[in-house]
Amino acid sequence: MLTELAIRDFAIIDDVSITFTNGLTVLSGETGAGKSIIIDAVHLLSGGRGSVEYVRHGTKKAEIEGLFTLDSDNQPLLDTADIYGVDIQDGMVVLHRTITAAGKSICRINGKLVTLAILKEFGKYLIDIHSQHETQSLLNADNHIQLLDLYDEKAISQTKSEYTDLYEKLTTLQKRYKELSENEREITQRLDLLTFQKNEIEGANLVPDEDKQLEEERSQLANFERIYTSLQDAYNALYGEQRGLEWLSTANQALQNSREYDSFIAEKAEEMSNHYFLMEELVYDLRSYTETLQYDSGRLNEIESRLNEISHLKKKYGSTVNDILEYLGQVEEELEEITHKDTHLTKLEQQIADTREDAYLEAKQLHDLRQKAADALTEDIHHELKDLYLEKASFSVSFNTSEKSGETTKLHRNGFDVIHFRISTNPGEPLKQLHKVASGGELSRIMLALKRLFAKHQGVTSVIFDEVDTGVSGRVAQAMAEKIQEVSNQSQVLCITHLPQVAAMADTHKLIQKYEEEDRTSTTVEELSTDDTITELGRMITGTKLTDTAKDHATELLELADNYKKQHG
Structure with a gap:
């Protein structure tokens, strides 16, 4: 509020x-x-x-x-x-x-x-x-179908959701069919472009995560001297006479000599022994890794050249090598689709027909639910209008549909229903759309009756x-x-x-x-x-x-x- x-x-x-x-x-x-x-x-x-x-x-x-x-x-x-x-x-x-x-x-x-x-x-x-003097949502006929669905949301929402999913799938299939079946010139140009992209990416012989591995190797070679010096300094500080590992060995031996006399010393001697062996293993690892290091300026140039090649592809096809390879998969799929266009068109035609039939059945169920909701709404509106001394007024929910069969019915986002609220305020007068009701006093009461019923459904915090x-x-x-x-x-x-x-x-x-x-x-x-x-x-x-x-x-x-x-x- x-x-x-x-x-x-x-x-x-x-x-x-x-x-x-x-x-x-x-x-x-x-x-x-x-x-x-x-x-x-x-x-x-x-x-x-x-x-x-x-x-x-x-x-x-x-x-x-x-x-x-x-x-x-x-x-x-x-x-x-x-x-x-x-x-x-x-x-x-x-x-x-x-x-x-x-x-x-x-x-x-x-x-x-x-x-x-x-x-x-x-x-x-x-x-x-x-x-x-304000054109309201209740007067806008385009909103009437939404209001009717809100009126009996509990009964309608599930079917409407299922229909919406099918309708979106149908429109996606129809769009793809149109793209494949129309404008041969554009398709030929698209085929040439996809072929070029496929050849360019495949020619690079990319390996998954190659860019990450190369960047790590480049960093190592570019900072070889710093890395080698750090390893040597660490190793020399730990191994040799009067160095870290020797002092740890001395401390370890001192505790071992007295462990049988004191439980605390025994506990710490065990810990010290474990730490000593871990440090000894660490020193060996440092030495082994240092011996594997080799500086190769030629390899660094190769890496720079390869990363430049990959960078060029990234600008066109994806932010990582994995993205580029994923794009290649999409290109190959589309190429296959265009190359075997007639087969895919036939397949799409069947998918469209099946999806349309499913969507129509959901739309038909949606229509039936709306008919029930419309009957209940009409009864409630008449009750509200009677309370407002418009007992002779007549309200109806008009369904304008072209529903004939599953194949010929025109489907839209809300099914095949086009709904308008209509009203007649005097006996003998035809039902008219809400905005065509002439009397200001009558219109005020009609709007208030509708607002009374829809206020809780519209979810508006302040009216x-x-x-x-x-x-x-x-x-x-x-x-x-x-x-x-x-x-x-x-x-x-x-x-x-x-x-x-x-x-x-x-x-x-x-x-x-x-x-x-x-x-x-x-x-x-x-x-x-x-x-x-x-x-x-x-x-x-x-x-x-x-x-x-x-x-x-x-x-x-x-x-x-x-x-x-x-x-x-």
């Missing part, structure tokens, strides 16, 4: 820091006080398009920073962090966005500089902003509603308030509202106000106490003068909301 939000020099905001908690946080205030500006700031923090117009007049830059704490099950975001090398510790993510007066945009995630596109990738797992209750009142307003509160049971919700019914449901109520100081307008954010909340609700009810009746009504609203939350917590 969004835990802390800091905004500096952004529009009419001078410097504001806001702490958020779990549950439902309501932001209210007079029109123009800066409520939507705060949401704009959060939108930019999640990768939205910036503008120099956001930079407060007379300042050099606008800065927005948000601290998010993650649930342990937000695996998609953690996977995204691994992909882009962002370090996440203690389940905390800090998004930072700076927009300069010159129009530059600087983005950071946990202190790491990132592109706007990467910031947006993170933002989609952290924040979902829903407003009447933001920006005046989604515009155009509704009375019992519909109360129903929407209850639905927003239910969403907050699954995700943190920040809600800008002018409706007292929605504001009364808040777990935390923050008042946005603007003031003038030294001919400059600024915005403040204040968390309201219970008494202040009653006053603010009363203002929202009357819109003008605060009356005792309005305060009584506000108190009653809070009591009703509290009872509702206790019953549906």
